[in-house]
Amino acid sequence: ITSAMEVCKSTDISLREFGCEQNLLSRPDGSASFIQGDTSVLAGMYGPAEVKVSKEIYDRATLEVLIQPKVGLPSVRERSQEQCVRETCEASLLSFLHPRSSLTLILQVVHNDGSLLSCLLNAACMALMDAGLPMSCLFCGVTCAINSDGQIITDPTVAQEKESRAILTFAIDSTDHKVLMSSTQGSFSVYELQQCIAVCQKASEKIFLFYRDSVQRRYSKTL
Amino acid sequence: STQTRALKYSSLRSTGLRVGQVLLPGDQFFCEAEETLSLSATARRDTAVCGPGLRRSGDRVLVCVGGLLRHKAPNVFWVQSHSKRYVPAKGECVIGIVTAKSGDVFKVDVGASELASLSYLSFEGATKRNRPNVQVGDLVYAQFLVANKDMEPELVCIDGAGRANGLGVFGSGGLMVKVSLGLVRRLLAPGSELMADLSGLFPSEMVLGLNGRVWVKSSSVQQTLILSNLLQSCETLSPDQRRALFHRVKQGTL
Known part of the structure; x- marks a missing residue:
């Protein structure tokens, strides 16, 4: 782990420019847009609302995540992303405080320029917070790519993703900076995995600072 | 032991939170001790009453909703957030x-x-x-x-x-509109400027539900509509913009 930390120090963690706006839609109970460079996602959160009897869970809320691609209908890839986002949200939401109700999160991909899953996770977190749902902690998504030279690139673009031999996305929580969810593709060694986790944990601190800034900006307008 | 108590309080005060500060879920909440603390006084149990947005987790109090920290003397704390969906609470x-x-x-x-x-x-x-x-x-x-x-x-x-x-x-007449929960709480706050401004426009009746529904009735349909539209626009207006808008309405130039 010490060696991973050293590498982490020497690696310059560069994230693209981030942007976030909360409460931009009037109809949903919570909404957010999240932008990472040219990747952009719009999130709408409904709930706690009435739930269908077939989906009712007697001791917690039913969370449903729907991802709408930019073009066409949701396919297998969106389903797998939905599952990643849902399981991360379930880990941080205190869903037992709203039993027998439904929470619906709709994520619309506006543009994909790499690191889409991490952008989806970040938009989801901001929308949950905007809806005022109780959460035990915040979470963020960080994507990193390992290129052919073995270098780790955080927050890669589509071009960088294409050149890389492995892409790893982690969801990291805000209290202990532990990994809540991981989604990987490509081949990498155990050592590289540990390196990537360390890099992503480091990057998550930046993202959480950004979260705090953007929420502060929002509440500064409070009348 | 009084020495250590005093030390503990001073360390708390240095890390203490400001009322009005933005808190995010997962943040730890500290109850700030009083400014003047007598070392000889008998140990008073410092209890804080935690309202919405604060949860006890083991021996710590954690924030579970993002928003502004609010305080009411002597020891009530809560987190104020902008939410639109109502969750029933006893007595509301x-x-x-x-x-x-x-x-x-x-x-x-x-x-x-x-x-x-x-x-x-x-x-x-x-x-x-x-x-x-x-x-x-x-x-x-x-x-x-x-x-x-x-x-x-x-x-x-x-x-x-x-x-x-x-x-x-409700009797006949009047109009019900939906606004955010925060706006209703602002209207109901004691000495609310917003409420004073609104009630200064036309003679009217207004019923405020904490679930974000507001019922307005004035002497004519036109005035009822004006009031309800103004109410909904108050959501995003700053106090200065609001006063300017209300002034124009009063003069009948809008």
């Missing part, structure tokens, strides 16, 4: 829509995840013989008698003494 007064009559209860939509029940006996002067005149589609102003996460919420239109006390079915 809300505006509901009667959606069904089933036997001896009415089902009332209050904008929460479940319909609330309202017994026909919980109206002023109602008896088994003398049923209140409530139709499906009527608006009622009612108070939560039972509201917790595990049970069906229950409304009443009487106080503890059996008096209506302002609660009950």
Whole structure:
């Protein structure tokens, strides 16, 4: 782990420019847009609302995540992303405080320029917070790519993703900076995995600072 | 031990939170000790009452909703957030829509995840013989008698003494609009400037439900519409913009 930390120090963690706006839609109970460079996602959160009897869970809320691609209908890839986002949200939401109700999160991909899953996770977190749902902690998504030279690139673009031999996305929580969810593709060694986790944990601190800034900006307008 | 106590308090004060500060879920909440602390005084139990947005987790208090830290003397703390969806809470007064009559209860939509029940006996002067005149589609102003996460919420239109006390079915006329929960709380805050500005425009009646529904009635339909539109625009206006807008309305130039 010490060696991973050293590498982490020497690696310059560069994230693209981030942007976030909360409460931009009037109809949903919570909404957010999240932008990472040219990747952009719009999130709408409904709930706690009435739930269908077939989906009712007697001791917690039913969370449903729907991802709408930019073009066409949701396919297998969106389903797998939905599952990643849902399981991360379930880990941080205190869903037992709203039993027998439904929470619906709709994520619309506006543009994909790499690191889409991490952008989806970040938009989801901001929308949950905007809806005022109780959460035990915040979470963020960080994507990193390992290129052919073995270098780790955080927050890669589509071009960088294409050149890389492995892409790893982690969801990291805000209290202990532990990994809540991981989604990987490509081949990498155990050592590289540990390196990537360390890099992503480091990057998550930046993202959480950004979260705090953007929420502060929002509440500064409070009348 | 008094020495260590004093030390503990000073360290708390240095890390203490500011009232009005933005807190995010997962942040730890510290209760700030009083400014002047006598070392010889007998140990007083410092208890803080935690309202919405704060949760006890083991021996710590954690924030579970993002928003601004609020404080009410002497020891009540809560987190104020901008939410639009209502979650029933005991004792709160809300505006509901009667959606069904089933036997001896009415089902009332209050904008929460479940319909609330309202017994026909919980109206002023109602008896088994003398049923209140409530139709499906009527608006009622009612108070939560039972509201917790595990049970069906229950409304009443009487106080503890059996008096209506302002609660009950709405008469004809008037308009109901939906605003955010934060705006209603701002209107209901004691000495609210917003409320003073609004009530200075036209003579009107206004009923505020904590579930974000507001009912307005003025002497004419036109004035009712103006008031309800102004109310909805107050959501995003700063105090200066609001005063400018209200001034123009008063002069009739809008």
